[in-house]
Amino acid sequence: MTIHVLNGANLGRLGTREPEVYGTTTYAQLVEVIEATARELGLDVRVRQTDDEGELLRWVHEATDAGDPVVINPGGWSHTSVVLHDALAAVTGPVVEVHISNIHRREEFRRHSYVSRVADGVIAGLGIHGYVLALQWMTLKGHS
Numbered sequence: 001m002t003i004h005v006l007n008g009a010n011l012g013r014l015g016t017r018e019p020e021v022y023g024t025t026t027y028a029q030l031v032e033v034i035e036a037t038a039r040e041l042g043l044d045v046r047v048r049q050t051d052d053e054g055e056l057l058r059w060v061h062e063a064t065d066a067g068d069p070v071v072i073n074p075g076g077w078s079h080t081s082v083v084l085h086d087a088l089a090a091v092t093g094p095v096v097e098v099h100i101s102n103i104h105r106r107e108e109f110r111r112h113s114y115v116s117r118v119a120d121g122v123i124a125g126l127g128i129h130g131y132v133l134a135l136q137w138m139t140l141k142g143h144s
Contacts, residue, residue: 001093003138004063005034005131007049008056008075014100022100025128037132041139053077053084060087069093071134073100078113085114094141096134099124 007027010017015026025033031047038045050056056077063070070091077084078097088095097115102125116122121137123130 001068002044002046002063002066003038003069003071003135004059005045005047005071005135006056006059006063007047007073008077009051009053010075011073012049012051030128030131033128034131034135037135041135043135043139045135053081057083057087060084060091063093064091067092069138070095071098071131071138072096072115072119073098073131074113074115078103078115080114082114085118088115089118091118094120094138096120096137097122097124098130098134100127100130101125 012027014022014030015024027049034045034047048059056074060070070088070093072088072095074081074084074097078099095118097113097119103113104124113122121134123133126133
């Protein structure tokens with residue numbers, strides 16, 4: 001079983017895009033942290049990022065077809081994408097939504113997430129450590 005760690009729009013710009021909000025960790029460094037955590041926990045992960053919503057949907061369908069868990073940071077699609085909600089609702093493994101910033105302390109339009117309704121858990125505002133916590137939870141719950 002593989003845990004799909006999926007990252008949406010603009011997350012490839014980590015480290016340079018609004019570092020006061022998202023921190024200075026680059027996307028490459030985030031991938032290193034996720035992969036190191038997975039090795040420590042004995043997990044198989046596949047980490048991906050896209051700025052193309054259709055590609056993200058295809059990856060969600062891939063996880064669904066395989067019965068695999070998903071850790072997802074949809075970025076702005078959290079607040080806008082009903083089709084992402086629908087795709088994640090079909091995932092048979094657990095789904096954890098991760099946000100680097102605390103979306104509930106930000107602009108009003110960021111406080112609603114279509115993804116949260118279909119996620120087993122939501123981690124927001126803990127920086128990149130949220131990904132580590134999501135993977136640890138998968139291990140504790142036996143979803144690895």
